[in-house]
Amino acid sequence: MRENETKPAVAGFAADKAAELEAIRALLRERRGLDFRVCRRSMVERRVLGRAALARASDLGQYLARLRRDESEIEALIGHLTIKVSRFCRDAYVFAKLAELVLPERARCRRGAALSLWSAGCGWGEEAYSLALLLRRAGLAGSVLGTDVHEGALAVARAGLYRPAALAELPAEQVAEYFALQAGRHGPSYLLEPAVRELVRFQAHDLTAAGPPGRDFDLVLCRNVLIYFDLPTQQRVESLLAASLAPGGFLCLGEAEWLGEPPLSAFAVADRQARLFRKAS
Ligand SMILES: C[S@@+](CC[C@H](N)C(=O)[O-])C[C@H]1O[C@@H](n2cnc3c(N)ncnc32)[C@H](O)[C@@H]1O
Structure with missing residues (x-):
């Protein structure tokens, strides 16, 4: 599966610059502590070449030199490598299952105690806030x-401010109930109400480099993140996600x-279509 991939646009842009690509990966590790060796190589190459073309570099050597002297280009490249395509309640079937099956079952198990949910790889927050809306x-x-x-x-x-496209899958009555419409220079945007925002805490966390950011979660969503990792990394991250869940907790991919x-x-398997799994109790 590919999300929002960008093809290199510069004619004659050589794709076989392994040494420069490795130097770019090393630079991202040194400067930001991010290790893109765990990501699928073809994806990293395509995204680096795409960003270099957008930055009007004539070749990867020139782009590497630019990255060495320009922190803002490093930030832009990281943004390009960490694909953020998402929406509120992305995939209505999945969110219906979470509302009908997962939350009621976990609420019964917890006997009224507060539920603890984790959106791993939450991008601009749409998925985490969607879970907060479900709770609410x-x-x-x-x-x-x-x-x-x-x-x-993060x-x-x-x-908590979103363009209309981010709300395209959310029923209109929920948009009206929970968001305040704001006019802006670049068109309208929607501000999520504070009472829902306050249910969510955001924290930097690298799934490939650290242990879980918590334990005993009732539900963990890690959707459209594993696909960017190589196989050994996928397996490590899946074990980390399993360890983060309470017995009987749910994982959604x-x-x-x-x-x-x-x-x-x-x-x-709790629901095959929703990619929903229940951990053994
Ligand atoms: C396509 S978005 C998925 C957003 C949301 N989960 C969804 O499905 O709509 C993938 C997200 O994974 C994040 N990501 C990539 N590598 C990661 C890592 N090693 N640890 C944590 N998040 C990562 C990216 O920054 C990006 O926000």
Whole structure:
């Protein structure tokens, strides 16, 4: 599956510059502590070449020199490498299952105690806030942790301000109830109400470099993140996600993703279409 991929636009832009690509990856590790060796190589190459073309570099050597002297270009490249395509309640079927099956079951297990939900790889926050909306609409106590490797994305997430396209899958009555329309120079945007924003805490976290940011979660969403990692990294991250859940807790992956074996053996499939797995109690 590909999301919003950009093809290099500069004619004659050589794609086989392995040494420069490795030097760019090393620079991102040194300057930002981000290791893109865990991502699928073809994806990294395509995205670096795409960004270099947008930055009007004539070749990868020139682009590397630019990155060495220009922090803002490093930030732009990280933004380009960490693909953020998302929407509120992305995939209505999945969110219906979370509302009908997962939250009621976990609320019963917790006997009224607050639920703890995690959106891993939350990008600009749409998914984390969608979980907060589910809690709010179900009248359940709980909180949501939204994490992402890209700190710049989390700053945007904390603001809770979205363009209309981000709300395209949300029923109109929920948009009217929870968002305030704001006119801006670049068109309208929607501000999520503080009472929903306050249910969510955002924190920088690299799924490939650290342990889980918490334990005993009732529900973890890690959708459309694993697809960018190589196989050994996918397996490590899946084990981390499994370890972060409470017994009987739920894991939800993206529509093009499925668990490897293990940790699939530690789960029962709760809903195949929704990529929803229940951890053994
Ligand atoms: C396509 S978005 C998915 C957003 C949301 N989960 C959804 O499905 O709509 C992928 C997100 O994963 C994040 N990401 C990539 N590598 C990561 C890592 N190593 N640790 C945590 N997040 C990562 C990216 O920054 C990006 O925000």
